[in-house]
Amino acid sequence: MTQKPSAPALVSATLAQVYIQQDHLEQARRMLARVLQADPEHGHALALVARMQARSRAxxxxxxxxxxxxxxxxxxxxxxxxxxxxxxxxxxxxxxxxxxxxxxxxxxxxxxxxxxxxxxxxxxxxxxxxxxxxxxxxxxxxxxxxxxxx
CATH class of the missing domain: 2.60.40.10 (Immunoglobulins)
Known part of the structure:
Protein backbone atom coordinates (compact mmCIF):
# COMPACT_ATOMS: atom_id res chain seq x y z
CA MET A 1 0.00 0.00 0.00
CA THR A 2 1.34 3.42 -0.92
CA GLN A 3 0.76 6.54 1.09
CA LYS A 4 -0.61 9.65 -0.52
CA PRO A 5 1.64 12.65 -0.14
CA SER A 6 0.23 14.94 2.51
CA ALA A 7 -1.08 18.33 1.46
CA PRO A 8 1.07 21.29 2.43
CA ALA A 9 0.06 22.64 5.82
CA LEU A 10 -1.85 25.91 5.79
CA VAL A 11 0.14 28.59 7.60
CA SER A 12 -1.80 31.80 8.07
CA ALA A 13 -2.08 34.65 10.56
CA THR A 14 -5.77 34.88 9.63
CA LEU A 15 -6.26 31.25 10.67
CA ALA A 16 -4.48 32.03 13.95
CA GLN A 17 -6.93 34.91 14.46
CA VAL A 18 -9.85 32.51 13.96
CA TYR A 19 -8.30 30.17 16.54
CA ILE A 20 -8.04 33.07 19.00
CA GLN A 21 -11.66 34.06 18.43
CA GLN A 22 -12.73 30.48 19.11
CA ASP A 23 -10.53 30.23 22.24
CA HIS A 24 -8.25 27.61 20.66
CA LEU A 25 -5.24 29.43 22.06
CA GLU A 26 -2.67 26.64 21.81
CA GLN A 27 -3.43 26.13 18.10
CA ALA A 28 -3.18 29.91 17.63
CA ARG A 29 0.24 30.01 19.34
CA ARG A 30 1.55 27.16 17.19
CA MET A 31 0.21 28.76 14.01
CA LEU A 32 1.73 32.14 14.87
CA ALA A 33 5.09 30.50 15.62
CA ARG A 34 5.03 28.90 12.15
CA VAL A 35 4.06 32.17 10.45
CA LEU A 36 6.84 34.05 12.25
CA GLN A 37 9.34 31.30 11.49
CA ALA A 38 8.65 31.87 7.79
CA ASP A 39 8.54 35.69 8.11
CA PRO A 40 9.84 37.15 11.42
CA GLU A 41 8.48 40.60 10.48
CA HIS A 42 4.94 39.53 9.54
CA GLY A 43 2.90 42.48 10.86
CA HIS A 44 -0.44 40.72 11.39
CA ALA A 45 1.23 37.79 13.18
CA LEU A 46 3.26 40.12 15.41
CA ALA A 47 0.09 42.05 16.33
CA LEU A 48 -1.71 38.81 17.20
CA VAL A 49 1.21 37.64 19.36
CA ALA A 50 1.09 40.97 21.24
CA ARG A 51 -2.68 40.60 21.60
CA MET A 52 -2.29 37.11 23.06
CA GLN A 53 0.41 38.23 25.49
CA ALA A 54 -1.86 40.98 26.79
CA ARG A 55 -4.90 38.71 26.81
CA SER A 56 -6.82 38.40 30.01
CA ARG A 57 -9.62 36.02 30.91
CA ALA A 58 -12.09 38.91 30.60
Missing part, protein backbone atom coordinates in the same frame (compact mmCIF):
# COMPACT_ATOMS: atom_id res chain seq x y z
CA UNK A 59 -14.86 38.42 28.01
CA UNK A 60 -17.36 40.76 26.38
CA UNK A 61 -20.69 39.84 24.82
CA UNK A 62 -22.74 42.40 22.94
CA UNK A 63 -25.71 42.73 20.65
CA UNK A 64 -27.79 45.52 19.17
CA UNK A 65 -31.46 45.54 20.14
CA UNK A 66 -33.65 47.90 18.08
CA UNK A 67 -35.27 50.48 20.31
CA UNK A 68 -33.14 49.40 23.30
CA UNK A 69 -29.62 50.17 22.11
CA UNK A 70 -26.48 48.11 22.51
CA UNK A 71 -26.67 45.48 25.27
CA UNK A 72 -23.28 44.48 26.69
CA UNK A 73 -22.26 41.87 29.29
CA UNK A 74 -18.80 41.16 30.66
CA UNK A 75 -17.26 38.65 33.03
CA UNK A 76 -13.87 37.69 34.53
CA UNK A 77 -12.68 41.30 34.34
CA UNK A 78 -9.93 42.42 36.70
CA UNK A 79 -11.35 44.54 39.50
CA UNK A 80 -9.50 47.78 38.82
CA UNK A 81 -10.66 51.26 39.89
CA UNK A 82 -9.99 52.65 36.41
CA UNK A 83 -11.66 49.91 34.34
CA UNK A 84 -14.22 51.14 31.78
CA UNK A 85 -16.46 49.72 29.11
CA UNK A 86 -15.81 51.88 26.03
CA UNK A 87 -17.98 52.00 22.90
CA UNK A 88 -17.55 53.89 19.63
CA UNK A 89 -20.37 54.04 17.07
CA UNK A 90 -19.73 55.01 13.45
CA UNK A 91 -22.67 56.18 11.34
CA UNK A 92 -22.75 57.48 7.79
CA UNK A 93 -23.98 61.06 7.53
CA UNK A 94 -24.34 63.71 4.85
CA UNK A 95 -20.96 65.14 5.93
CA UNK A 96 -19.17 61.76 5.89
CA UNK A 97 -19.08 59.63 9.02
CA UNK A 98 -20.36 60.59 12.46
CA UNK A 99 -18.49 59.17 15.45
CA UNK A 100 -20.05 58.83 18.90
CA UNK A 101 -17.83 57.64 21.78
CA UNK A 102 -18.83 56.99 25.38
CA UNK A 103 -17.84 54.84 28.34
CA UNK A 104 -19.08 53.60 31.66
CA UNK A 105 -17.06 52.58 34.71
CA UNK A 106 -17.05 48.85 35.54
CA UNK A 107 -17.35 48.43 39.28
CA UNK A 108 -17.20 44.63 39.35
CA UNK A 109 -15.65 41.62 37.60
CA UNK A 110 -18.98 40.84 35.91
CA UNK A 111 -21.92 42.94 34.87
CA UNK A 112 -24.06 44.31 32.11
CA UNK A 113 -24.92 47.68 30.63
CA UNK A 114 -27.14 49.02 27.85
CA UNK A 115 -25.90 51.93 25.76
CA UNK A 116 -28.70 54.03 24.29
CA UNK A 117 -27.38 56.37 21.63
CA UNK A 118 -28.50 59.84 20.53
CA UNK A 119 -31.21 59.55 17.90
CA UNK A 120 -31.30 55.80 18.72
CA UNK A 121 -28.34 55.26 16.32
CA UNK A 122 -30.57 53.45 13.86
CA UNK A 123 -28.71 51.67 11.12
CA UNK A 124 -26.73 51.58 9.22
CA UNK A 125 -24.10 51.82 11.93
CA UNK A 126 -21.05 49.96 13.20
CA UNK A 127 -19.89 49.82 16.80
CA UNK A 128 -16.64 48.73 18.33
CA UNK A 129 -16.26 48.18 22.03
CA UNK A 130 -13.69 47.17 24.59
CA UNK A 131 -13.12 46.73 28.28
CA UNK A 132 -10.09 48.89 29.05
CA UNK A 133 -8.24 50.81 31.69
CA UNK A 134 -6.63 54.22 31.46
CA UNK A 135 -3.08 54.12 32.81
CA UNK A 136 -2.67 57.89 32.79
CA UNK A 137 -1.03 57.96 29.37
CA UNK A 138 -3.08 55.63 27.17
CA UNK A 139 -5.98 53.25 27.01
CA UNK A 140 -4.99 49.64 27.79
CA UNK A 141 -7.51 47.10 26.44
CA UNK A 142 -8.36 44.14 28.66
CA UNK A 143 -10.96 42.60 26.32
CA UNK A 144 -12.06 43.59 22.82
CA UNK A 145 -15.32 42.64 21.10
CA UNK A 146 -15.56 42.08 17.36
CA UNK A 147 -17.20 45.04 15.54
CA UNK A 148 -21.00 44.95 15.38
CA UNK A 149 -23.00 46.31 12.45
CA UNK A 150 -26.71 46.93 12.11
Missing amino acids: RLYAGYRPGRGLAVRWHDAPELPDLHLVVAVFRPSAAGTTLYVTSVACRSAAGEHAFVFPGEARGPATATLCLARWDGARLRPVAVHEPLSW
